[in-house]
Amino acid sequence: MKKNSNVLIFLLLAAFVLQVNVNAQEFKKYYQKSGKLVQKLSGAASGSQTIYWDDFGNKELTESEMNMMGMSMKQSSLILGKDMYTWSSSDPNVYHVDDGITEEFEKRNFTADDFARLSEEMMKQSGFEKKGNETIMGKNCTIWENTEGIKVWAWKNLTLQMVMNAMGMNMKYETVSLDLNTDISGSIFELPKDKTLQEKESDEKTQAEKEKTIEILNNMSKTENN
DSSP states (O other): OHHHHHHHHHHHHHHHHHHOOOOTTTOOSSSSSOEEEEEEEEESSEEEEEEEEEGGGTEEEEEEEEEETTEEEEEEEEEETTEEEEEETTOSEEEEEEOSSHHHHHHTTOOHHHHHHHHHHHHHHTTOEEEEEEEETTEEEEEEEOTTSEEEEEETTEEEEEEEEETTEEEEEEEEEEEESOOOOGGGGSOOTTSEEEEOOOOHHHHHHHHHHHHHHHHHHHHHHO
């Protein structure tokens, strides 16, 4: 159980890195200037997830809805540069936190290619191996799989599909639609006006994730310099 839990935590960290942003004037997280990715969730839980981005990822909103065991949850995460905001339908507040890692990306002049290499390294360190390729939505995806029942289809810094059969749960995220270089309204990236903004300090877990990411970044730099 503990091993499965650690794998899931590291996978979430990898997803977090892909969702962290950088200054759009100098860096690019995504290869496309803008986009909208819609996915559905099925299995032990049902629901949907929609990701909007613009300025090559400088602005990014993730909206998710999950129904599980008779309970419904709606959550949103908005990234504007190094600032991250989260809120849910059941909470009157919007929580703001510094993502803690964007500064490192800025120092290292990160590009979309760099994010791709970082994601690949994190997948390897979390026990994933490349298992070939498969076309999803017309995109040639790299398949990553581990021994803990998790399988990921990745394309251009986007996860187009993911299957998890771990910790007694079976869930699947699959892409319904993908629109690239499309017009995204600026109002999409505005904070909800009916909620109160609250500052939130980074917790020990966030700090540990930052330190782990920096360690991987340093190792990548050493490899490139050799």
